[in-house]
Every structure is written in structure tokens, then in C-alpha cells.
Amino acid sequence: MRNLDPVHYTSPDIHRADIDSIFARSWQLIGPASRLRQRGDYIATEIAGQKVFVRQTRDGIRAFRNVCRHRGARLLPEGTGRCNTIRCPYHQWVWGEDGSLLNVPWWGDDPDFEMSDWALDTVEWDIWRGLLFVAIDPAQSLEAQLGDTIPELADEPLETFQWTCEEVLTFDANWKIYTDNFVEGYHIPGIHPEFHAAIDFDAFSTTAHDGLVRMTAPPKQGLFYRGKWLWMWPNWTLSLFEGGMNTSRINPIDHRRTELIYNFYFADTSPETSEARAKTIADNLQVVREDFEVCLETQKNYESGGYRPGPLSPRHEQGVKYFQDRLRAVSD
């Protein structure tokens, strides 16, 4: 069992192939469907480097490319918001909520121009357990992609948790270096000493299943985590903590820069618990940030040509092997 060759983490060409064959072909976690509560509410984001938006309409959710059919301007600003109409900021074309073109101002005489030819391009969307996913050209259904994640979380009351906030963190390393790091607990003693002190590390267990890597450890007193961390193919995570959970999307910006889009959910969102919730979020993100330096330094060593693939631990790096085997299967 050997680690992947460093070229997989450093080559812009391989990164481009990852985007086309993995990110554009899989379901990407956008966030809680509950953020699209009212008609006109939207989330605009990027998946596989392409701009998309998801919007609540009179007829339910619709998802489109966030790309004007005229000369390609971005229609809605990234982030969340509410809008009555979809009006391109560039030349003011207007689309209805079903994506059909409604108004083309100041166009001039043009007998060949048909409004019906210029509807917005759609993308696919789906919801699982309150989580909203979008896909450009999915290779399989969301359920098939989730695989064993579905039974793994069947008994967890995900729907009772309310979304409270989104936090975005960025760092300078390839998304696969961060993923290799996420799917093993082997580094916990070295990189997260406080977290290490709060779990029974001797009982840390990592197992790979269809579509996910599952890590568990019995928590000792005072740990905010519930002792279960999940990573799902190809790029999202879900961690349960006392009274809530977080999810993250590991989103590549380029071959050596990555953003993590974290969302936090709690069972109790009353004002009395706001301090405790803020501390839980800060503690979670602190553990996440502790991984950045080692990822950055590993990226540099991979880029330097000074690293040859080393061995993977049969006890602690089954998740790394699973992730890398899935990568190999895509590129073969």
C-alpha cells in the first residue's frame, strides 16, 4: 500500500482532469435546503469551477448555470439572497423563475431572434435529509453516490438540527492533500494535542465503506465532538458533536489552493445557548486550522521533487487508501 505519486497533487493538467472527471460528474453539497425558505431565495456558488445558482420558485426549487445566455455575464452575485427577477446586470436581459427568457430590452429588429431559444441552462439538484446537492453532469444518482452513508446516518436525527451559520476557510494546498489528511486520525497526536487528550486514541478506528470513510473514537470527558467523523466521496464531510453537526465541502480553487465551506447545525438554537454554540464553532474551526500548516508544507515537498511515495499504515490509513483507490479508478 503506497501513497499516490506527488504529480497527482502538483500538476495543473491532472487538476483539470480531476475537475472534469470528478467534480463536474458528481453531486456537490451546497448547504441546507432550509436556506431556500421563501420564493426568490437563492444560493449562488461554484461547483467544478462553474457558476451555478439554486432558487426557490412558485413551483419548487430550480437550479441553473449562473451564466447569461447573451454574452456570458454572471447573473446573481455569489452567496445567498432573495430576488424577484433574474436580470443580467450587463445588458438587462430578464428571465422568469422557470429560466425562460422574458425580456430583451433595446434589441432592435431581428426576425430570426426567438426568445424561446435562449432559456437559462439548467443543472441538476437533489435533496437528501435536508441537505441540498447540485450536479452539472452526474455520473450516478445522489443515492448511489452516497452509498453506505445512507444507512450510516439512518439513526442520526439530522433533520432536527437547525442550520445556524456558514464559514469559509482557504489554504494553499491541493484538495487531495487536505482529503488525505481528513481521512486519517494517525496525525491526531502530532497535530492536534488537545483533541488527542480528549479521545481514547488507542481505540481510534478508521474503516472504508461504499462512498465514505468512517472514523470513530470514544470521547473522554469534555470533548465537544461525539466521536464520529465521516468523509464522503468525492469531497464532503459530516461530523457529529453534542447537540449538532457540521458539514463541509472541500472545494478546489486551483491545483494548489482550496476552500472549505463549513456549515454548522444545532438542535437547540435558543438565545441562551448562543455562547455555547459560538464556542463549539470556534473549537471545531480551530481543529480544522491546525491541519493547514502540515498540508502546506507537504504541498511544497511534493512540488519540490524531493518526495517519493511512502507506505500507508494498515491500521490508520485505510481511508487514505480508499480515497486514493477511488481516484485511481476515475483516472484509469
Ligand code: FES
Ligand atoms: S451578457 Fe447578460 S444581457 Fe448581455
Ligand SMILES: [Fe+2]
Ligand atoms: Fe486533522
